[in-house]
Amino acid sequence: MPKLYLKKLTSNLIEEFLPAAILHRNLLINDVPDYLFVQEDQALAKPVITGLIRNILSEAENQCIRLSARIFEGIIFLNITDGKNNNHCGVIEGYQEKVVSIVSFSPNLAA
Numbered sequence: 001m002p003k004l005y006l007k008k009l010t011s012n013l014i015e016e017f018l019p020a021a022i023l024h025r026n027l028l029i030n031d032v033p034d035y036l037f038v039q040e041d042q043a044l045a046k047p048v049i050t051g052l053i054r055n056i057l058s059e060a061e062n063q064c065i066r067l068s069a070r071i072f073e074g075i076i077f078l079n080i081t082d083g084k085n086n087n088h089c090g091v092i093e094g095y096q097e098k099v100v101s102i103v104s105f106s107p108n109l110a111a
Contacts, residue, residue: 003037004045006078010067013046017053024061026082031068036076052080052088059086 007030014028021028038045056065063082070077078090 004042
C-alpha cells in the first residue's frame with residue numbers, strides 16, 4: 001500500500017471545506033509537514049481529520065484556522081486550532097513504517 005502523506009490529505013480536505021470556511025469568513029492554513037505519512041490506517045485518517053475540521057468550522061467565525069502536526073517519541077499529533085480557545089487534536093500512534101491506530105478527541109467533549 002502506498003504511503004498517504006498527511007500534507008496532501010489535509011490540503012485536499014481544506015479544499016473541500018473551503019466554501020464553508022469562506023461562508024463564515026474563516027481562513028484555513030495547512031502547516032502539516034511534508035514528510036509525515038500514514039501507511040496502515042489510511043482508511044481512518046480521512047474521516048478522523050474530516051471530523052476535526054468540521055467540528056472547528058462549526059464553532060469558528062472570522063478566524064484563522066491552522067492545521068499542524070508534530071511528532072514526539074514516535075507519535076504524530078495533529079492539531080487544529082482557531083487561535084482562540086478551540087483546539088481539536090487527533091493522535092496517530094506510530095510513525096513512518098509502523099502506524100498503529102488513530103484516535104481523536106476534543107477537549108470540549110472531555111468535560
